[in-house]
Amino acid sequence: MDTTAPAEPDGTASSLGRSGESARNRVTRALREKLIIGRIQPGRGMTLRGLAAELGVSPMPVREAIQGLAAERALDLSPSGRICVPRLDQRRIGEILDARALLEPRAAELAAPHIDRDCARQLARIDDDIDRSLLDGDVERYLRLNHDFHFTIYRRSQSDVFLPLIETLWLRFGPFMRMIYGRVGTTGLVDHHKRAIAAAERGQARELSEAIRLDIHEGMQLIAEALKDQDAAGAGGPLPVRRRRAV
Amino acid sequence: MDTTAPAEPDGTASSLGRSGESARNRVTRALREKLIIGRIQPGRGMTLRGLAAELGVSPMPVREAIQGLAAERALDLSPSGRICVPRLDQRRIGEILDARALLEPRAAELAAPHIDRDCARQLARIDDDIDRSLLDGDVERYLRLNHDFHFTIYRRSQSDVFLPLIETLWLRFGPFMRMIYGRVGTTGLVDHHKRAIAAAERGQARELSEAIRLDIHEGMQLIAEALKDQDAAGAGGPLPVRRRRAV
DNA sequence: TGACCGCAAATGTGATCACAAAATGGCCAG
DNA sequence: CTGGCCATTTTGTGATCACATTTGCGGTCA
Numbered sequence: 001m002d003t004t005a006p007a008e009p010d011g012t013a014s015s016l017g018r019s020g021e022s023a024r025n026r027v028t029r030a031l032r033e034k035l036i037i038g039r040i041q042p043g044r045g046m047t048l049r050g051l052a053a054e055l056g057v058s059p060m061p062v063r064e065a066i067q068g069l070a071a072e073r074a075l076d077l078s079p080s081g082r083i084c085v086p087r088l089d090q091r092r093i094g095e096i097l098d099a100r101a102l103l104e105p106r107a108a109e110l111a112a113p114h115i116d117r118d119c120a121r122q123l124a125r126i127d128d129d130i131d132r133s134l135l136d137g138d139v140e141r142y143l144r145l146n147h148d149f150h151f152t153i154y155r156r157s158q159s160d161v162f163l164p165l166i167e168t169l170w171l172r173f174g175p176f177m178r179m180i181y182g183r184v185g186t187t188g189l190v191d192h193h194k195r196a197i198a199a200a201e202r203g204q205a206r207e208l209s210e211a212i213r214l215d216i217h218e219g220m221q222l223i224a225e226a227l228k229d230q231d232a233a234g235a236g237g238p239l240p241v242r243r244r245r246a247v
Numbered sequence: 248m249d250t251t252a253p254a255e256p257d258g259t260a261s262s263l264g265r266s267g268e269s270a271r272n273r274v275t276r277a278l279r280e281k282l283i284i285g286r287i288q289p290g291r292g293m294t295l296r297g298l299a300a301e302l303g304v305s306p307m308p309v310r311e312a313i314q315g316l317a318a319e320r321a322l323d324l325s326p327s328g329r330i331c332v333p334r335l336d337q338r339r340i341g342e343i344l345d346a347r348a349l350l351e352p353r354a355a356e357l358a359a360p361h362i363d364r365d366c367a368r369q370l371a372r373i374d375d376d377i378d379r380s381l382l383d384g385d386v387e388r389y390l391r392l393n394h395d396f397h398f399t400i401y402r403r404s405q406s407d408v409f410l411p412l413i414e415t416l417w418l419r420f421g422p423f424m425r426m427i428y429g430r431v432g433t434t435g436l437v438d439h440h441k442r443a444i445a446a447a448e449r450g451q452a453r454e455l456s457e458a459i460r461l462d463i464h465e466g467m468q469l470i471a472e473a474l475k476d477q478d479a480a481g482a483g484g485p486l487p488v489r490r491r492r493a494v
Numbered sequence: 495t496g497a498c499c500g501c502a503a504a505t506g507t508g509a510t511c512a513c514a515a516a517a518t519g520g521c522c523a524g
Numbered sequence: 525c526t527g528g529c530c531a532t533t534t535t536g537t538g539a540t541c542a543c544a545t546t547t548g549c550g551g552t553c554a
Contacts, residue, residue, distance in 0.1 A: 023507080058508060060510090072318050103350075488505095
């Protein structure tokens with residue numbers, strides 16, 4: 001991904017690119033990106049006007065974007081209308097991984113026939129970058145690349161049924177990604193990636209599917225361990241709206 | 248479901264109940280209902296102001312509701328912003344059923360332990376109504392009851408992961424439901440329901456799961472046949488906005 | 495007769511406003 | 525110092541407005 005987000009240190013990004021696109025889509029993309037790479041903490045509250053100011057638009061496109069994310073359950077609208085990132089308990093996290101383990105191998109299987117040599121090489125390149133990111137301890141980069149790796153495969157399925165379903169799951173899980181990062185280290189998780197790449201190169205659908213399944217199941221174990229310690233993930237206080245400093 | 252929609256003959260319903268709830272939610276529910284029971288044709292266009300007038304609200308809550316549905320891909324926003332019900336080709340319909348066959352049996356399996364005697368009796372009652380609806384040839388009632396049957400089970404899974412995913416799939420598939428209705432007749436499709444009920448009564452998770460799987464697969468075959476004749480389902484003209492008669 | 499062009503109506507988008515409900519923070523009583 | 529109460533501020537909701545774009549129709553010309 002060459003058009004990386006502006007990524008100001010504190011997360012504020014006022015000039016989100018592509019002026020030709022609707023403000024709503026830009027806001028949506030900005031929020032999705034933040035959620036996917038876990039830049040927003042579970043339970044974190046946000047406000048229409050706050051986001052609008054932060055992104056340099058009026059509250060209107062934000063409202064629409066929020067509704068979209070809320071429909072995917074990537075955001076939670078309290079009965080009083082307050083917006084926040086959902087807190088998932090251990091059971092729901094398990095269910096997300098369960099659903100992922102059902103959908104993603106199938107998507108990979110559908111994708112396999114459409115993965116050409118270029119795509120396989122791209123996967124290898126991403127995976128190399130992943131290794132580098134792990135060595136450097138660059139969490140965000142790792143999370144972003146891991147997402148890229150998986151969706152570079154799934155996108156090849158050309159399925160606008162499986163792809164959105166899987167995206168929704170990643171979106172909901174994103175805020176908890178950082179929780180497991182500490183567990184990753186240089187364990188065998190990348191080996192599944194290597195195995196997936198090998199299968200992709202040879203167009204072996206079932207083998208690719210199986211590699212993906214194992215990758216997810218390994219993630220499930222890591223999560224389970226992480227949750228054993230820190231139960232009720234992010235179950236702290238209300239974790240309200242992060243106030244913005246006056247300009 | 249006792250609070251059935253007003254259901255004026257031509258589909259217009261101005262006073263959608265529950266004044267205590269936000270207009271947005273009422274609009275969303277009205278549209279979801281219409282989509283689920285296939286009251287809106289694939290390819291049908293709609294307008295913000297049109298829906299607003301039809302539902303007796305300002306365009307504002309409609310805008311938000313539309314964004315939510317669009318995020319679920321239950322509605323399609325053309326690049327120029329036009330709103331319409333997506334047209335799904337044969338392949339996408341197959342993928343939806345494929346995804347359903349992966350998710351719904353699992354949801355049923357999760358639900359099984361929580362299905363008590365009351366629930367099982369409710370299922371039997373719904374299935375009886377389904378039989379009656381089929382005999383009467385009441386399409387809408389059949390579609391609504393079939394939806395109720397499945398979700399009476401899935402809801403017991405208490406999974407706000409699987410449930411929304413499955414709902415999205417039904418929502419996208421809803422507009423094509425009528426297409427297959429003609430094929431249903433009094434074939435063995437209900438037998439899977441009966442089998443599911445028997446499993447539900449005894450709390451047999453795997454058996455319930457299998458019955459659901461078979462039910463979906465039988466639906467898949469019916470769809471496949473229906474599509475063999477009428478390919479590119481609803482591939483006619485632009486099928487624009489249905490104009491409302493002046494009041 | 496048919497294609498092309500141009501105008502008028504309609505549509506989505508974004509912004510702003512008013513309002514009721516809710517949350518926040520400070521104040522006072524115990 | 526603590527707990528509850530009240531006023532202020534904040535927040536989402538719904539409505540309305542202005543505008544650029546697009547759509548659709550009707551007329552014109554070949």
